[in-house]
Amino acid sequence: MRLLVIEDEDRLSGILKSKLGDIGFTVDIAGSAGDASAALELINYDAAILDLGLPDGDGLAVLTATRQIGKGLPILILTARDAVEDRVAGLNAGADDYLTKPFAIAELIARIKALLRRPGGVLGSDDRRGPRPFITPGAGDPRTDDAPIRAYRAKSRARGEALRD
Ligand code: CA
Numbered sequence: 001m002r003l004l005v006i007e008d009e010d011r012l013s014g015i016l017k018s019k020l021g022d023i024g025f026t027v028d029i030a031g032s033a034g035d036a037s038a039a040l041e042l043i044n045y046d047a048a049i050l051d052l053g054l055p056d057g058d059g060l061a062v063l064t065a066t067r068q069i070g071k072g073l074p075i076l077i078l079t080a081r082d083a084v085e086d087r088v089a090g091l092n093a094g095a096d097d098y099l100t101k102p103f104a105i106a107e108l109i110a111r112i113k114a115l116l117r118r119p120g121g122v123l124g125s126d127d128r129r130g131p132r133p134f135i136t137p138g139a140g141d142p143r144t145d146d147a148p149i150r151a152y153r154a155k156s157r158a159r160g161e162a163l164r165d
Contacts, residue, residue, distance in 0.1 A: 001024070001025050001026065001046045001047075001116070001122055002025070002026045002027075002028065002043070002045050002046055003020060003025050003026070003027050003028070003045060003046060003047050003048065003049065003112070004027075004028050004029075004030060004036065004039055004040065004043070004045045004047075004048040004049070005017065005020075005027055005028070005029050005030070005048070005049045006029075006030045006031075006033075006036040006048060006049065006050045006051055006054070006059065006062065007029065007030075007031065007049070007051045007078070008031045008032065008051065008053070008054055008055050009051075010031070013029045013031070015105070016049065016105075016108075017029060019105050019109070020109070020112075023109065028043070028045075031054075031055075032054055032055055032056045032057075033054045033055075033056050033057035033058070033059065033061060033062050034056055034057075036048075036050070036054070036059075036062045037062055037065055037066070040062070040066050040071060040073075041069060041071075044071075044073070045073050046073065046074075046116060046121075046122040047073055047074040047075070047076070047112055047115055047116060047121075047122075048066075048073060048074075048075045048076070049075075049076050049078050049108075049112070050062065050063060050075055050076065050077050050078065050095070051077075051078055051079055052077060052079040052081055052086075052090070053079065053080070053081075059077065059079070060089065060090065060093050063075060063077075063090070063093045063094050063095060064093050064094065066094070067093070067094040072120070074096045074097070074112075074115035074116065074118070074121060075094065075095050075096055075097075076095065076096060076097040076098070076099060076108075076111060076112060076115060077090045077095045077097070077098045077099070078099050078100075078101065078103065078108065079098075079100060079101060080100065080101045081100070082100040096115050097111050097114075097115060099111060
């Protein structure tokens, strides 16, 4: 899976490349809005991480241009801008997720994986008929058997622990 990290801080993009590389992603780095737009037009990335404060322009312009040329890849905005109106502007411009700096790398990775699991995402199904129907736990489907949960609860109760749902 190939990701594009659009980030002008070399130290941060280096960390992201290394951490995401550790879990199997191929990571390209674009340090400017111009490089990012060129890369996104040329290569079909599975997802992109987008900083908003870039030396030659605003990340939002990159986002808008990318959507305008019909690229639907998941894009996560990673920025220090944490005002509600910034988040709303980012999501309205076509971002799929928004994370503010400082951030935990574990959360960033979890969010990227979640985006890739969505229908149409590289780890998701291409079934666009909508969400799977809810199956009542224990209704005969082995995948939803809640016996382990019941056993855990019984054990917790025996130990007098509070139940954690
Ligand atoms: Ca920046």
